[in-house]
Amino acid sequence: MGPPGAGKGTQGELLAETLGVSRLSTGDMLREARRAGTELGREARRYMDAGELVPDDVIVGMIGEALDAPAGTSSFVFDGFPRTIEQARGLDELLVARGEELDAVIDLAVGDEELVARISGRRVCESCDAVTHVSTVGDASRCEACGGRLIQRTDDRPETVRRRLQVYRDLTRPVLDYYRESVTPLMTVDGTGAVEEIQDRLMTALQRLAV
Numbered sequence: 066m067g068p069p070g071a072g073k074g075t076q077g078e079l080l081a082e083t084l085g086v087s088r089l090s091t092g093d094m095l096r097e098a099r100r101a102g103t104e105l106g107r108e109a110r111r112y113m114d115a116g117e118l119v120p121d122d123v124i125v126g127m128i129g130e131a132l133d134a135p136a137g138t139s140s141f142v143f144d145g146f147p148r149t150i151e152q153a154r155g156l157d158e159l160l161v162a163r164g165e166e167l168d169a170v171i172d173l174a175v176g177d178e179e180l181v182a183r184i185s186g187r188r189v190c191e192s193c194d195a196v197t198h199v200s201t202v203g204d205a206s207r208c209e210a211c212g213g214r215l216i217q218r219t220d221d222r223p224e225t226v227r228r229r230l231q232v233y234r235d236l237t238r239p240v241l242d243y244y245r246e247s248v249t250p251l252m253t254v255d256g257t258g259a260v261e262e263i264q265d266r267l268m269t270a271l272q273r274l275a276v
């Protein structure tokens with residue numbers, strides 16, 4: 066968990082790779098549906114471009130389907146989900162029905178100024194979805210991985226970002242209290258500094274949990 070631009074995708078991808086598990090990013094799943102032009106994608110578009118959340122029943126249904134899909138692993142890193150208390154309850158129900166439980170909730174803490182700098186400089190590859198930042202690439206128009214065109218996400222425009230941050234404060238931050246009152250360990254990890262440094266902090270926090 067964490068506000069827009071906190072590094073959930075960047076860290077979630079590394080974490081899933083290190084742990085050898087799948088990453089389920091609701092943002093990526095919705096963007097994929099948009100690209101494929103499915104009904105879900107068409108419905109999601111108007112919420113996403115306005116910086117609003119896609120309705121809870123749609124999201125929980127999407128995660129339920131993903132959990133049931135045959136995959137290489139039965140363990141997951143959830144990225145950007147749950148984002149409302151309703152979704153957290155929905156996830157609890159999905160897990161109980163499958164005899165599973167959450168090991169931990171990780172909250173990536175990053176200040177507003179840094180969030181805005183990260184989001185305004187974010188570029189994504191139109192072809193392979195790689196996420197990068199203008200400050201770290203030589204050529205801000207081409208993907209280093211596949212040569213595809215780097216673009217700005219439609220919801221990364223300043224007015225939409227302001228709304229996304231507000232939605233995070235109003236609807237998503239309360240989910241942290243939901244977990245604080247639950248048996249699931251909630252760990253707040255400093256999300257500032259180098260990507261690798263943050264990943265080390267995450268792994269250290271998770272290893273402490275396993276002891």
Ligand code: AP5
Pocket residue numbers: 067068069070071072073074075076091092093095112113114116117118119120124144145146147148152183184186187188196197198199220229256257258259260263
């Ligand atoms: P989603 O895609 O989940 O967006 P978000 O939560 O706003 O998060 P971001 O993707 O903006 O940021 P991130 O934390 O993943 O950071 P990243 O690693 O990219 O959701 C988009 C929309 O979909 C929502 O607004 C909503 O409409 C809908 N949606 C999704 N899930 C939903 C749900 N559960 N319920 C309802 N609606 C839902 O990093 C950001 C930038 O910073 C990158 O450029 C990166 O290269 C850079 N960066 C990363 N780490 C560092 C670092 N350590 N130092 C410097 N730069 C860094």
